[in-house]
Amino acid sequence: xxxxxxxxxxxxxxxxxxxxxxxxxxxxxxxxxxxxxxxxxxxxxxxxxxxxxxxxxxxxxxxxxxxxxxxxxxxxxxxxxxxxxxxxxxxxxxxxxxxxxxxxxxxxxxxxxxxxxxxxxxxxxxxxxxxxxxxxxxxxxxxxxxxxxxxxxxxxxxxxxxxxxxxxxxxxxxxxxxxxxxxxxxxxxxxxxxxxxxxxxxxxxxxxxxxxxxxxxxxxxxxxxxxxxxxxxxxxxxxxxxxxxxxxxxxxxxxxxxxxxxxxxx
Amino acid sequence: xxxxxxxxxxxxxxxxxxxxxxxxxxxxxxxxxxxxxxxxxxxxxxxxxxxxxxxxxxxxxxxxxxxxxxxxxxxxxxxxxxxxxxxxxxxxxxxxxxxxxxxxxxxxxxxxxxxxxx
Numbered sequence: 001x002x003x004x005x006x007x008x009x010x011x012x013x014x015x016x017x018x019x020x021x022x023x024x025x026x027x028x029x030x031x032x033x034x035x036x037x038x039x040x041x042x043x044x045x046x047x048x049x050x051x052x053x054x055x056x057x058x059x060x061x062x063x064x065x066x067x068x069x070x071x072x073x074x075x076x077x078x079x080x081x082x083x084x085x086x087x088x089x090x091x092x093x094x095x096x097x098x099x100x101x102x103x104x105x106x107x108x109x110x111x112x113x114x115x116x117x118x119x120x121x122x123x124x125x126x127x128x129x130x131x132x133x134x135x136x137x138x139x140x141x142x143x144x145x146x147x148x149x150x151x152x153x154x155x156x157x158x159x160x161x162x163x164x165x166x167x168x169x170x171x172x173x174x175x176x177x178x179x180x181x182x183x184x185x186x187x188x189x190x191x192x193x194x195x196x197x198x199x200x201x202x203x204x205x206x207x208x209x210x211x212x213x214x215x216x217x218x219x220x221x222x223x224x225x226x227x228x229x230x231x232x233x234x235x236x237x238x239x240x241x242x243x244x245x246x247x248x249x250x251x252x253x254x255x256x257x258x259x260x261x262x263x264x265x266x
Numbered sequence: 267x268x269x270x271x272x273x274x275x276x277x278x279x280x281x282x283x284x285x286x287x288x289x290x291x292x293x294x295x296x297x298x299x300x301x302x303x304x305x306x307x308x309x310x311x312x313x314x315x316x317x318x319x320x321x322x323x324x325x326x327x328x329x330x331x332x333x334x335x336x337x338x339x340x341x342x343x344x345x346x347x348x349x350x351x352x353x354x355x356x357x358x359x360x361x362x363x364x365x366x367x368x369x370x371x372x373x374x375x376x377x378x379x380x381x382x383x384x
Contacts, residue, residue: 002292004321007313011297049297049343050277070277116371119277122346129353129365136360 009062012053018046019106022081023054024098040081040100050119052087067097074114076107083107087114268324278343280311294321301338309335351377 022040043064044055050070053063067087077086077098085107087097101107115121272283274290278297281290298314309331310320325331339345354377357365366372 001290004294004313007298007315008295010313010315011295049347051295068277068279113374116374119343119346122343122350125366125369125371126346126350126353129350129357132365133353133357133360136357140360 005062008066012046012048012051012063012066018044019110020058020102021045021054021110022100024079024100038080045099047113047117050117050122052114052117069114069117070119072118074111076111085111273323275337275341278341280338280341296338296341297344299342301335303331303335307331309338311338347376 020042022042025039025041044058044060046053046055046063050068052067052069054065054067055063069087071090072087073090074085074087077084079098079100081100083101083103083106085099085101087099089096099110101110270285271291272285274281274283278295280294280296282292282294283290294311296311300312300314300317302310302312302320304310304320304322307325307328307330308322309325310322312318312320323334325334354364354366357363364372366377371377
């Protein structure tokens, strides 16, 4: 089966957990009872994402092979060797990999790292965090007033809300998400914090302050560069709820403005 | 020359099959790659270290094309890892707590802010 090997080799050789492990040379007999003279070969292993690459030598430019860590369990195994562990696949027909570490600590580190390497595991954690973020947004949004409110009274109420005061005192916490990241990082699609505005005095329109105080913020138009690959999922419920909340506010404001226009400028 | 293939996205691999076969002819590991919309119904996959080499795919419709582009952009392990770091950071800022502690993975190098593995 073909594989985009060159790209894979490039991916493999960028930094990741690495180390020497001895790999058991497996014979393809499932019925062998005894592995007399089982041999092991020392290889350089690199864990990259959900892929375990192995190289002939540490300096080798290209991997000899790779193990895709999906649908597998990593466990300590009964072997004549000390510090041995195995990667076994749910698919019974697939060969297991028996690996031997240098010592107890190395073995434990590898087992831990490999058990958490799968794409499925990552996906699980990401989904969990998405939910947690949504919950956090919701509970903060509950502190904020609804979009339908009169500006002046709403603002006062807002400022006196104890849950929001600490946030205003610590503008650094509400620092724009962009500034703490390097390049290639979340685009304007989800919950980046507002910058600057909340630290300024009252002349700012009330909606700005309320949104800032919500701590979650919303994509400020000037900070919406289109990042090629935003890591945050635009389908996050949290964002869509913020988006519709903000959208509602825009609709209310627009109506108010139009009404004022009709009455003549006040 | 376009050849009809059955294409299957499994975690961060894009497998391709001849339409009547069970074994894939090949696969593309979707890491360090860029998914680009080409002309109508067509997208391409190219890899960072060889950007001129494009693997082009023609879809049945523009809608299908967009679906695949979106799916492929999110298919990499690196994308997930960055999402995880992003959510972790956001939750930490909002709640003051590190959500990864409950999983016992808060110290892992791959989840630290500022880890750029590209």
